[in-house]
Amino acid sequence: MTHPELRPRPPSPLVEAADERFAAHGVRLLLKRDDLVHPELPGNKWRKLAPNLRAAVEGGFPALLTFGGAYSNHLRATAAAGRLLGLPTVGVVRGDELAGRPLNESLARCVADGMRLHFVSRSEYRRKAEPEALAHLLAAAGGKGAYVVPEGGSNALALRGCLELGRELRGMADVVAVACGTGGTLAGLAAGLAPEQRAVGVPVLAGGFLAAEIRSLQQAAFGGPAGAWTLAEGFHHGGYARVPAPLESFAADFEARHGLPIERIYVAKLLWALTALTESGAFPPGSTLAAVITGRP
Numbered sequence: 001m002t003h004p005e006l007r008p009r010p011p012s013p014l015v016e017a018a019d020e021r022f023a024a025h026g027v028r029l030l031l032k033r034d035d036l037v038h039p040e041l042p043g044n045k046w047r048k049l050a051p052n053l054r055a056a057v058e059g060g061f062p063a064l065l066t067f068g069g070a071y072s073n074h075l076r077a078t079a080a081a082g083r084l085l086g087l088p089t090v091g092v093v094r095g096d097e098l099a100g101r102p103l104n105e106s107l108a109r110c111v112a113d114g115m116r117l118h119f120v121s122r123s124e125y126r127r128k129a130e131p132e133a134l135a136h137l138l139a140a141a142g143g144k145g146a147y148v149v150p151e152g153g154s155n156a157l158a159l160r161g162c163l164e165l166g167r168e169l170r171g172m173a174d175v176v177a178v179a180c181g182t183g184g185t186l187a188g189l190a191a192g193l194a195p196e197q198r199a200v201g202v203p204v205l206a207g208g209f210l211a212a213e214i215r216s217l218q219q220a221a222f223g224g225p226a227g228a229w230t231l232a233e234g235f236h237h238g239g240y241a242r243v244p245a246p247l248e249s250f251a252a253d254f255e256a257r258h259g260l261p262i263e264r265i266y267v268a269k270l271l272w273a274l275t276a277l278t279e280s281g282a283f284p285p286g287s288t289l290a291a292v293i294t295g296r297p
């Protein structure tokens with residue numbers, strides 16, 4: 001029997017954003033309101049978690065264990081999903097210096113949703129993919145036998161969930177753009193688009209090996225490359241969670257223009273990138289862009 005929370009959800013809304021900065025270049029901007037895909041679990045975190053939750057529930061696993069930093073959206077979404085499904089969750093948090101200190105708002109929400117937190121040192125956290133280190137962690141965190149979801153939630157099943165997002169956008173836009181952390185959302189989304197569409201990812205972290213990671217995620221999920229995608233580099237604004245003043249005022253202005261709260265870590269950087277690329281003539285007149293609003297503040 002499928003839990004009602006795990007039934008397929010209707011497509012998230014796709015709405016036009018009238019914006020003169022795009023209109024001046026003959027470009028239409030659409031917003032894919034994936035922040036509205038689930039009332040409690042916004043956007044891509046739901047897309048990525050849902051197939052994993054189904055696997056955990058159907059496989060009869062006693063708990064779900066995953067990993068994240070102290071401000072991880074993925075940890076928060078996992079905790080909320082666990083509460084909705086009645087599935088115990090364990091969160092392994094990077095940074096043992098946090099243990100015994102007052103919790104920040106994000107971690108406090110995880111605990112309020114019933115997640116058990118287990119703090120580990122940065123070096124232990126780095127080794128979490130090694131089988132021996134993971135087995136030790138599972139035992140120490142009280143997550144023996146748990147269904148394990150990787151950091152950021154991007155595994156092969158997660159990509160399948162994001163493929164649905166691409167399918168919902170078939171025929172709707174020439175270019176579909178999304179902000180990238182692990183790149184899992186872009187990797188799945190690109191695979192679901194129609195052949196004439198292309199996906200553009202905007203990395204929010206500086207440096208890294210994102211293109212290679214996306215290729216290996218697609219290899220694991222689909223057996224090889226899938227869909228047309230590129231990365232628009234140079235819009236990380238100094239790195240993860242950095243919000244310099246110009247980006248802050250861009251986001252506040254976008255909120256005022258379009259009446260939409262803008263999540264700063266990912267969505268603001270995506271919208272900035274699309275605005276800058278449009279203003280530099282990157283998209284031919286007559287193009288339609290769909291920006292995926294992956295979450296809310």
Ligand SMILES: *Cc1c(COP(=O)(O)O)cnc(C)c1O
Nearest residue numbers: 180181182183184185266294295
């Ligand atoms: C986690 C997150 C992303 C990044 O998704 P990846 O699949 O890791 O690239 C984008 N937007 C929001 C709002 C997120 O919370």
